[in-house]
Amino acid sequence: MTEPGDFLRRLFAAAVAAADPAVSLARHLPEPPRGRTIVVGAGKAAAAMARAVEAAWPGEISGLVVTRYGHGAPTTRIAVVEAAHPVPDAAGEAASKAILEAVAGLTPDDLVLCLISGGGSALLSLPAPGLTLADKQAVNRALLTSGAAIGEMNCVRRHLSAIKGGRLAAACHPARVVTLLISDTPGDDPLDIASGPTVADPTTCADALAILERHRIEIPVAVRAHLESGAGESVKPGDPRLGTPDLRMVATPLMALQAAADLAQREGITPCILGDALEGEAREVGKVMAGIARSVAAHGLPLPRPCVLLSGGETTVSVRGDGRGGRNVEFLLALGAALNGHPGIHAIAADTDGVDGLEEIAGAVLGPDTPARAAALGLSLAASLARNDGHGFFEALGDAVVTGPTLTNVNDFRAVLIA
Known part of the structure; x- marks a missing residue:
């Protein structure tokens, strides 16, 4: 497997290509x-x-x-x-x-x-x-x-x-x-x-x-x-x-997830498709996904590492702050806050149409070093989550995923890699 962030971006690209x-x-x-x-x-x-x-x-x-x-x-x-x-x-x-x-x-x-x-x-x-x-x-x-x-x-x-x-x-x-x-x-x-x-x-x-x-x-x-x-x-x-x-x-979203799973399998990473229809508040889904990732890292359940947890669907955001929102980056903020720099866990969340919320940004990637890198810039995952400012946060770190219009749309793509 290549560098985790690059691997996750290629999974996303495979999902989008399958829906062309x-x-x-x-x-x-x-x-x-x-x-x-x-x-x-x-x-x-x-x-x-x-x-x-x-x-x-x-x-x-x-x-x-x-x-x-x-x-x-x-x-x-x-x-x-x-x-x-x-x-x-x-x-x-x-x-x-x-x-x-x-x-x-x-x-x-x-x-x-x-x-x-x-x-x-x-x-x-x-x-x-x-x-x-x-x-x-x-x-x-x-x-x-x-x-x-x-x-x-x-x-x-x-x-x-x-x-x-x-x-x-x-x-x-x-x-x-x-x-x-x-x-x-x-x-x-x-x-x-x-x-x-x-x-x-x-x-x-x-x-x-x-x-x-x-x-x-x-x-x-x-x-x-x-x-x-x-x-x-x-x-x-x-x-x-x-x-x-x-x-x-x-x-369909499942076709896209299956394409990403096939790529992961070829690269020696066991894929697990958790579902193609996950809904609910993005921040709550992020917390749940963090719990599953921690279980994999600590206990090898529901499957041993290295593995990648794949999911799709459409979460929602109840806007409370004045930030630059988007449900995929909201998910990542909550996931990252719950993981708190847990070693070996990386993630990507992005919309397959290339637009997350109102921004011409598909989503972002998250790594174990995200909290420390953010702190060096005076940012925190929790504060950005409170403001619904996912795009502002990940753009400042250089971790935004920008594809331009993909000319397809099979909803959100999420992948959590436990290395």
Whole structure:
């Protein structure tokens, strides 16, 4: 094995590469239809997915996808629009309207390929009738700092939308709809990937309102009226416009973890995949992971060292401080504080899309020397954790992981190496 930090970075690179649409998408494409083929989609991987479709599709295609600013890719037949994430903007609103226009007036002989990946919920920002973009922005900002789980956030988003929660698939009727998905959600539930634009939604406006109340989120008057009246109800299971759903998983968090495990195995380090759907407060997950790592170091349980503990999923951060947060670096701060320089334990945590929180930084690496190096700069793990300032902390140490846009998104990647 090479230097621990380099080894961990290569594990992360292997995980990201396994989720590249250029590698995995073509084999999931359906047969061309008798009629037209329209390609639409949204998410941080949408442009790369569109490029992969263009490379593999044997016939004529046209369409439009929307991705995050900076996550575009060159295409020739499918238009790519860039918009804001995680707080939506007017560009995403306009792109959503254009997508609905592109699928209007189709026939049973036509095919719609929907390319859906994480981030699509904010990018498909068309408000429901009676709501404004400003309403959606206010709710989104509040959700992002509330500590709400991704499933809760997406439930609310579906009921404030004119395109998510099955509405896009309904707009395609009577054309055949095939949805190609890159999962960024725990459990790979299609309903929660980009808030399920082509998936029937069994949740209700009352559910969305209960989530907002549980997290004590102040909402605009129009949003409360919209939910209380039931005007925001999404497309429900059994709606004839949806037909028989054809949902195909192109890449998932587990695929990425397995790729990293294979690399570790080849380098003589025993991998242990703890799970691909870990949720909860990032700082609490960090404490738990520290306990497991200490058990390996002291007792060889649940497996002997050298080994690497791999996990994925999407944790949450309840913002309390004024720092530069991000759930992966929050996890590392808590992990490092609990380990307190324990010898032989190293870690990486990073988002596979290259963006942790609001920063163009994927995550960071942590080593036994992190606390001492931080102290020399007047920093401490505990103080930075209290301020939610993971990016400020690891950037000062030169330990940030910066990839740029990866053009895929299979959620968070965590690896804890016990040497």
